[in-house]
Amino acid sequence: MPDLTDIANTIRINCLKAIHAGRSGHPGGSLSIADMLAVLYFDVMNLDPSRPDWKERDRFILSKGHACPSLYVALAQRGYFPMEEALKLRKIDGFAEGHPDVGMPGIDAPSGSLGMGLSQGLGMALGGRHLGQDFRTHVILGDGDLQEGNTWEAIMLAGHKKMDTLVAVYDSNKLQGDAPVATQLDLGDVGAKVATFGWHVLYVDGHDTDALKAALEEAKTIKGKPTFIVADTVKGKGVSFMEGVLFWHGSVTMTDQQLADAVKELEHA
Amino acid sequence: MLDYWTVGEDVSVRDAFGRILVHMAAERSDWVLLDADVAGGTGAKPLVTQYPDRVMQFGIAEQNMMAAAGGVADTGLIPVVSTFGAFGCMRAHEQFRTAIAYPERNAKLCCSHVGLDVGPDGASAQMLEDLATMRAIPGVVVISPADANEFMKAFPVILDHQGPVYMRIGRSPTPVVFAADHTFEIGKATRVREGSDVTVIATGVMVARALSAAETLAAEGVSVRVVNMATIKPIDMAEVIAAAVETKGIVTAEDHNIFGGLGSAVAECAAQHHPAKMKFVGVNDTFGKSGEHDELPAMFGIDAKAVYAACKELI
Numbered sequence: 001m002p003d004l005t006d007i008a009n010t011i012r013i014n015c016l017k018a019i020h021a022g023r024s025g026h027p028g029g030s031l032s033i034a035d036m037l038a039v040l041y042f043d044v045m046n047l048d049p050s051r052p053d054w055k056e057r058d059r060f061i062l063s064k065g066h067a068c069p070s071l072y073v074a075l076a077q078r079g080y081f082p083m084e085e086a087l088k089l090r091k092i093d094g095f096a097e098g099h100p101d102v103g104m105p106g107i108d109a110p111s112g113s114l115g116m117g118l119s120q121g122l123g124m125a126l127g128g129r130h131l132g133q134d135f136r137t138h139v140i141l142g143d144g145d146l147q148e149g150n151t152w153e154a155i156m157l158a159g160h161k162k163m164d165t166l167v168a169v170y171d172s173n174k175l176q177g178d179a180p181v182a183t184q185l186d187l188g189d190v191g192a193k194v195a196t197f198g199w200h201v202l203y204v205d206g207h208d209t210d211a212l213k214a215a216l217e218e219a220k221t222i223k224g225k226p227t228f229i230v231a232d233t234v235k236g237k238g239v240s241f242m243e244g245v246l247f248w249h250g251s252v253t254m255t256d257q258q259l260a261d262a263v264k265e266l267e268h269a
Numbered sequence: 270m271l272d273y274w275t276v277g278e279d280v281s282v283r284d285a286f287g288r289i290l291v292h293m294a295a296e297r298s299d300w301v302l303l304d305a306d307v308a309g310g311t312g313a314k315p316l317v318t319q320y321p322d323r324v325m326q327f328g329i330a331e332q333n334m335m336a337a338a339g340g341v342a343d344t345g346l347i348p349v350v351s352t353f354g355a356f357g358c359m360r361a362h363e364q365f366r367t368a369i370a371y372p373e374r375n376a377k378l379c380c381s382h383v384g385l386d387v388g389p390d391g392a393s394a395q396m397l398e399d400l401a402t403m404r405a406i407p408g409v410v411v412i413s414p415a416d417a418n419e420f421m422k423a424f425p426v427i428l429d430h431q432g433p434v435y436m437r438i439g440r441s442p443t444p445v446v447f448a449a450d451h452t453f454e455i456g457k458a459t460r461v462r463e464g465s466d467v468t469v470i471a472t473g474v475m476v477a478r479a480l481s482a483a484e485t486l487a488a489e490g491v492s493v494r495v496v497n498m499a500t501i502k503p504i505d506m507a508e509v510i511a512a513a514v515e516t517k518g519i520v521t522a523e524d525h526n527i528f529g530g531l532g533s534a535v536a537e538c539a540a541q542h543h544p545a546k547m548k549f550v551g552v553n554d555t556f557g558k559s560g561e562h563d564e565l566p567a568m569f570g571i572d573a574k575a576v577y578a579a580c581k582e583l584i
Contacts, residue, residue: 101371110368110372113367116332116364119335119336120337120343121340124343126337127340127343127346130344150333157337
């Protein structure tokens with residue numbers, strides 16, 4: 001198995017190729033989750049790309065669905081479908097929808113309308129518990145998800161029901177669509193707030209694959225509590241002209257030169 | 270053995286909900302009820318009492334419940350989501366659309382507190398828009414049973430149907446129209462009275478009122494056909510077309526806003542296949558108010574007299 005950081009880097013390169021090919025998409029928030037996806041899909045999760053509907057697979061939901069270009073290419077890299085399908089991002093003749101749709105092999109839940117991912121993951125965990133299955137459910141949340149009341153409803157209930165098969169990874173990249181999170185609706189210390197609802201909370205560098213892996217493995221050992229991992233990230237991570245720059249939240253079109261510059265930088269990372 | 274009620278009895282459909290839930294809990298293990306602290310109000314309480322392990326409690330957080338139902342369905346269990354109409358069909362409408370209907374989850378939504386049938390709770394609880402909001406979502410079956418017995422017939426059918434379903438649960442005691450031998454089929458209307466002059470296509474509590482109006486009109490020599498359109502979507506087009514072809518006009522009758530519900534569905538069908546004269550009995554694009562369930566229909570023009578008057582205008 002190749003190094004997880006290398007896999008994440010490949011996700012970033014393919015993600016930008018997809019957004020370039022699609023002529024629109026959200027690069028900033030896609031780049032910030034690449035390391036999480038590498039760790040989840042290439043190490044932590046129990047899955048079988050040849051059987052995407054296997055009932056006892058671990059589940060994954062990208063609640064911040066606009067970051068799907070990274071998810072699609074990660075699924076392709078993992079063998080769910082050919083990379084050319086992921087590169088048909090937002091195209092009429094493919095299944096790489098602008099936001100995740102269960103019509104794509106490996107997509108467990110629709111998302112894109114913020115705030116619904118954690119609830120869907122909670123439902124999967126509740127169903128698994130009812131059926132006596134021990135699969136785990138992972139949900140990546142963005143800053144926007146945590147501004148939606150629906151997410152907090154799910155946080156309350158998951159803690160109350162002690163859903164220890166449920167893990168939320170919060171991609172704290174600090175920029176949202178129109179302005180910094182701190183300007184639009186400051187979320188404060190999200191981890192501390194979530195902890196008060198009965199979650200086990202961990203803080204990691206969201207670009208350190210070893211730290212992410214350690215946190216996700218620790219989550220497996222926690223009983224009686226769901227785990228919330230606050231992943232400190234940089235929007236646009238890996239491409240110097242995108243890092244921390246609001247413009248690259250998207251939905252944006254990348255020029256050929258911008259793609260070439262970004263890929264060059266990532267290939268030499 | 271499932272006990273049905275006697276035709277003519279006044280029964281709340283909520284009682285039917287509780288009874289059929291308990292019955293089906295014993296029959297099959299492939300479904301669970303999702304409740305948001307209103308099992309006492311929806312009628313689901315007997316299940317909570319007798320089969321607590323078949324209930325997922327969400328507290329008063331319907332958006333979470335609805336989106337979670339999508340996740341529950343992903344595991345192969347059938348979630349039966351139950352709440353009041355305003356919460357299920359409006360507050361959590363987008364969750365139903367995006368987390369249930371869009372991925373074609375096998376989930377069912379059953380809502381009490383719909384229409385003026387709600388009575389004293391007043392306008393905020395009187396969901397008069399549910400048939401419209403749910404009908405507008407692709408792939409959703411929308412059902413409004415006429416009485417307690419039909420509800421009990423329909424419930425196992427919606428569990429067997431693969432895909433999202435919305436079904437109304439009545440609140441107030443209303444006359445039982447159908448006997449125990451009634452059969453329910455999704456998309457199939459029931460002709461409850463033959464007639465040749467005019468057709469009333471009714472749904473829910475309006476079926477009994479339409480029959481009452483038809484009785485009055487019969488005494489005046491007017492022959493009224495009464496159709497129970499329990500499935501609003503997909504609508505029984507053949508029955509609508511038959512009414513348009515064989516009688517002089519169609520009156521639709523629903524405890525719902527006149528816009529977007531049964532009347533609109535029937536008009537869409539008739540307009541395309543056999544345009545007919547129509548009258549719409551429903552709440553005339555206004556909010557309800559507090560009052561008893563048997564007082565409000567006269568005030569808002571959805572009682573038997575309103576159906577009678579609409580029929581008279583068509584002939």
